[in-house]
Amino acid sequence: MTTACSDRRIPDNSTLARRQFIKASAMAMATTMAAGKATGALPILPAATVVSETSLDVVWNKAPCRFCGTGCHVQVGVQNGRVVAIAGDRDAEVNKGLLCVKGYHVGGILYGQDRLTHPLLKVGDHYRKITWDEAIDVIADRIMAAPSRFAFYGSGQWTIPEGYAAQKFMKGGLGNNHIDPNARLCMASAVTGFLATYGVDEPAGCYDDLDHCDVLIMWGNNPAEMHPVLFSRVTDRRLRGEQVLMIDIGTRRTRTTEKCQHYLEMKGHGDLAIANGIAHQLIKNKTYNRQFVEKYCNFKAPDDANPNLHGRTITFEEYQKLLEPYTPEYVQQVAGVHAEQIVMLGELFGNPNLRITSLWCMGMNQHTRGTAINNLVHGIHLLSGHFGRPGDAPTSLTGQPSACGTVREVGTLAHGLPGGLVVSNPQHRAEAERIWNLPAGRINPNPGYHTVLMWEKFCTPSDQGGDIDTIWVQVTNPGQSLPNLNKLFRPKADLKEKFLIVSEVYPTATTQLADLILPSAMWVEKNGMFGNSERRTQQWFKMVEPAGEARDDCWQTIAVARRLFDRGLDGMKDRDGRFIFDVRDQDGNVVAVWDWEHYYNVNVDEFLFNEYRAFSRFKHKDLAPYAEYVKARGLRWPVLEVDGHWRETKFRFVEGADPYVATGKGIQFYHSSTNDDRAQIWFHPWEPPAETPCDEFPLYLTTGRVLEHWHTGTMTRRIPQLSRAMPGAYLEIHPEDARQAGISSGDMVDVESRRGTIRLPAWISGRGYPPQGTVFVPFFDEMHLINDLTLDAHDPFSKEPDYKKSAVRIKKASGQ
Amino acid sequence: MISSLLVQFSPHADQASVLQMLADHPQIDVGTQVPSGTLPVVIEAEHRGELNGLHDWIASLPGVAAVEVVMVYFDSQNATQ
Numbered sequence: 001m002t003t004a005c006s007d008r009r010i011p012d013n014s015t016l017a018r019r020q021f022i023k024a025s026a027m028a029m030a031t032t033m034a035a036g037k038a039t040g041a042l043p044i045l046p047a048a049t050v051v052s053e054t055s056l057d058v059v060w061n062k063a064p065c066r067f068c069g070t071g072c073h074v075q076v077g078v079q080n081g082r083v084v085a086i087a088g089d090r091d092a093e094v095n096k097g098l099l100c101v102k103g104y105h106v107g108g109i110l111y112g113q114d115r116l117t118h119p120l121l122k123v124g125d126h127y128r129k130i131t132w133d134e135a136i137d138v139i140a141d142r143i144m145a146a147p148s149r150f151a152f153y154g155s156g157q158w159t160i161p162e163g164y165a166a167q168k169f170m171k172g173g174l175g176n177n178h179i180d181p182n183a184r185l186c187m188a189s190a191v192t193g194f195l196a197t198y199g200v201d202e203p204a205g206c207y208d209d210l211d212h213c214d215v216l217i218m219w220g221n222n223p224a225e226m227h228p229v230l231f232s233r234v235t236d237r238r239l240r241g242e243q244v245l246m247i248d249i250g251t252r253r254t255r256t257t258e259k260c261q262h263y264l265e266m267k268g269h270g271d272l273a274i275a276n277g278i279a280h281q282l283i284k285n286k287t288y289n290r291q292f293v294e295k296y297c298n299f300k301a302p303d304d305a306n307p308n309l310h311g312r313t314i315t316f317e318e319y320q321k322l323l324e325p326y327t328p329e330y331v332q333q334v335a336g337v338h339a340e341q342i343v344m345l346g347e348l349f350g351n352p353n354l355r356i357t358s359l360w361c362m363g364m365n366q367h368t369r370g371t372a373i374n375n376l377v378h379g380i381h382l383l384s385g386h387f388g389r390p391g392d393a394p395t396s397l398t399g400q401p402s403a404c405g406t407v408r409e410v411g412t413l414a415h416g417l418p419g420g421l422v423v424s425n426p427q428h429r430a431e432a433e434r435i436w437n438l439p440a441g442r443i444n445p446n447p448g449y450h451t452v453l454m455w456e457k458f459c460t461p462s463d464q465g466g467d468i469d470t471i472w473v474q475v476t477n478p479g480q481s482l483p484n485l486n487k488l489f490r491p492k493a494d495l496k497e498k499f500l501i502v503s504e505v506y507p508t509a510t511t512q513l514a515d516l517i518l519p520s521a522m523w524v525e526k527n528g529m530f531g532n533s534e535r536r537t538q539q540w541f542k543m544v545e546p547a548g549e550a551r552d553d554c555w556q557t558i559a560v561a562r563r564l565f566d567r568g569l570d571g572m573k574d575r576d577g578r579f580i581f582d583v584r585d586q587d588g589n590v591v592a593v594w595d596w597e598h599y600y601n602v603n604v605d606e607f608l609f610n611e612y613r614a615f616s617r618f619k620h621k622d623l624a625p626y627a628e629y630v631k632a633r634g635l636r637w638p639v640l641e642v643d644g645h646w647r648e649t650k651f652r653f654v655e656g657a658d659p660y661v662a663t664g665k666g667i668q669f670y671h672s673s674t675n676d677d678r679a680q681i682w683f684h685p686w687e688p689p690a691e692t693p694c695d696e697f698p699l700y701l702t703t704g705r706v707l708e709h710w711h712t713g714t715m716t717r718r719i720p721q722l723s724r725a726m727p728g729a730y731l732e733i734h735p736e737d738a739r740q741a742g743i744s745s746g747d748m749v750d751v752e753s754r755r756g757t758i759r760l761p762a763w764i765s766g767r768g769y770p771p772q773g774t775v776f777v778p779f780f781d782e783m784h785l786i787n788d789l790t791l792d793a794h795d796p797f798s799k800e801p802d803y804k805k806s807a808v809r810i811k812k813a814s815g816q
Numbered sequence: 817m818i819s820s821l822l823v824q825f826s827p828h829a830d831q832a833s834v835l836q837m838l839a840d841h842p843q844i845d846v847g848t849q850v851p852s853g854t855l856p857v858v859i860e861a862e863h864r865g866e867l868n869g870l871h872d873w874i875a876s877l878p879g880v881a882a883v884e885v886v887m888v889y890f891d892s893q894n895a896t897q
Contacts, residue, residue, distance in 0.1 A: 022889050023858050026820035027847050030856030030886045
């Protein structure tokens with residue numbers, strides 16, 4: 001398979017360094033491929049080869065990459081109705097023509113030989129092909145039988161219009177808030193962290209910070225593998241001769257560590273103590289930014305009697321007192337890092353001449369104290385004044401292409417409404433009902449079940465309190481990605497009253513238990529919009545036809561809604577009795593978009609997005625009209641019209657950069673939860689993880705991703721080059737732990753937690769290097785489901801589980 | 817233009833000689849060979865014709881069974897040449 005990329009905007013003065021970087025990347029890619037050829041591939045059905053030979057009849061168009069939250073743009077080459085080439089988009093600010101090894105192969109995801117092409121209904125122990133009309137009826141029957149016991153489980157891979165349609169269908173139609181996305185499992189703690197600190201979600205900064213920072217601190221983050229193009233923005237600066245100090249704070253050495261000058265190897269939850277240790281240093285040395293703090297910040301501590309995101313207000317003196325225990329020596333004791341490293345971090349944050357960017361992703365979010373550690377990292381940036389200048393920013397990254405756009409902005413969480421509104425607020429409900437033209441009181445004021453609770457209820461017998469009977473899954477794979485699968489997914493197999501509907505592209509661990517499988521269109525087989533990690537909203541058009549009878553997820557939702565409307569379900573009518581998805585053409589005539597034959601008669605995405613735009617103004621997340629995104633490689637909100645042009649915002653809350661900051665304010669946190677334009681600096685104590693090693697289970701298990709595969713691998717494992725490069729999961733183990741257990745590389749090892757057991761090959765000194773006492777297993781491999789072992793304990797505010805700290809024991813498998 | 821390739825040797829190839837020829841070529845960077853016998857290399861050329869020529873030259877070396885293209889990078893100066 002050949003891929004191509006291009007970049008016509010290389011600055012002359014950096015051409016040499018740029019070419020060196022490209023050559024290094026090219027070599028890395030080839031080496032990865034070569035390594036993959038050296039190992040036996042798993043029995044994965046291959047994707048068809050994507051040919052990149054450029055010829056005159058190849059039509060190119062833009063699209064964001066289908067994989068991670070970086071939001072790289074690709075150019076997609078189509079010939080004879082088929083994607084035949086992928087190139088990096090030289091006009092995209094995010095990636096400037098570069099792609100990672102997954103991005104170069106993204107076209108292949110469409111052409112795995114086992115695409116789902118027909119609706120399939122489970123009958124006894126086999127599946128029967130049915131028509132779409134029958135499938136829609138089956139879903140309508142389930143909902144009509146018990147609307148309040150139906151749940152929708154979605155995704156940060158939903159396009160914005162797909163998520164918006166599902167959101168409106170559930171909260172505006174059924175009056176049922178049991179809708180939650182898989183993003184609950186990856187970035188919910190970032191949301192609660194932003195809300196508790198600034199009163200509004202999502203980062204103030206953007207990727208430009210990576211171009212300006214002097215210091216980059218990665219908190220439990222491995223962007224060299226998970227966000228490689230962003231990581232290259234920083235390493236590329238070094239190749240040009242710039243000085244960038246890179247610091248990795250983590251629980252195992254990774255490819256990111258190799259590029260860092262400093263590595264702080266911490267124990268699980270050590271980050272809480274490290275952040276407090278930095279704050280302690282700033283105050284002890286009087287190097288905190290007093291002027292910034294006095295003008296722009298308040299102090300908060302948890303309200304133990306009434307835990308919530310507002311906490312209790314404390315004075316600076318109380319904050320100082322609470323931090324007193326966090327001396328470098330104490331931090332060394334509880335976090336496992338060296339005391340001198342805390343002093344070093346304190347000195348860096350205490351230097352006002354530096355620009356410091358913090359990055360984090362799953363390491364801080366998948367954490368039973370996830371909200372707390374998010375608060376604390378924001379807090380040290382605020383306390384030190386490292387905020388509000390390019391390169392001075394605390395920035396969370398997302399793992400999915402539209403975790404921000406579809407989940408956080410459209411609000412597809414169990415408590416949310418579009419635009420940052422929430423169902424528990426009467427004014428917010430009234431605004432949503434006004435925009436949706438619904439009768440007053442339609443929207444249920446009670447938040448629905450969050451992900452863990454939703455699946456727990458689904459996997460509990462109906463007569464024992466399991467009050468979710470039917471779940472419809474779209475664009476995600478909970479049968480592999482949920483924690484503690486033996487509790488939250490697998491019991492469904494024995495519960496005949498439960499019904500699982502799965503809209504999917506390929507057979508997955510989830511479809512194995514599905515009662516109804518719906519074949520879905522994917523990526524450029526449909527129109528779409530994503531919102532990436534830096535508040536950038538992106539758009540693309542359908543380029544090829546879906547496989548077989550596969551259809552858009554958005555159409556599926558609208559078709560079910562219409563079937564319910566036709567059956568007389570009041571929720572599917574607005575206050576004037578019209579269908580809630582009342583799509584009209586330019587002449588004002590109703591278009592029957594619920595009928596697949598007419599779905600593309602109009603641009604449904606444009607209709608839904610322009611309706612959704614009205615929500616974006618409540619929290620100053622203004623979006624431009626759909627047509628503006630057609631012209632752009634994404635725009636970062638808030639996007640406001642200035643002198644006839646739609647202007648994006650790179651840095652929020654900063655005068656001159658953010659149009660909502662009043663003149664003379666400098667910095668204004670205009671959604672402050674204390675209504676005084678101030679952000680909140682929190683104190684949270686260090687606390688141990690929910691589960692720690694013991695005599696019985698003496699090792700920490702941490703899970704994560706690898707460069708070659710994206711999340712549960714359903715797409716990347718069907719690309720032969722990627723599958724060969726990383727064919728299966730493995731147990732990464734420290735040599736001393738392996739020696740003590742009599743394990744050599746390649747030996748099969750039984751790994752067991754309190755919740756389950758799996759057997760994996762060991763890899764000593766492999767891709768990463770866990771410390772003694774820790775093992776690592778990636779979660780991409782559906783043949784080795786590591787989430788059989790992980791625990792479902794979660795953060796009390798974000799409800800996000802901790803996949804990083806389960807206690808396990810290992811044993812060399814018998815018979816070797 | 818920059819391209820990365822995988823060079824696959826025949827079972828009884830004189831790999832040392834080929835490796836030396838590749839390493840001596842000023843437009844070729846040689847990577848680390850993996851146990852399967854596959855060798856990653858990166859080639860740099862001014863235009864597509866030269867790139868194709870280098871590809872063909874490698875493929876013609878004695879003992880080289882196949883050359884697989886992994887990636888091609890091109891910029892505005894040489895994209896259409």
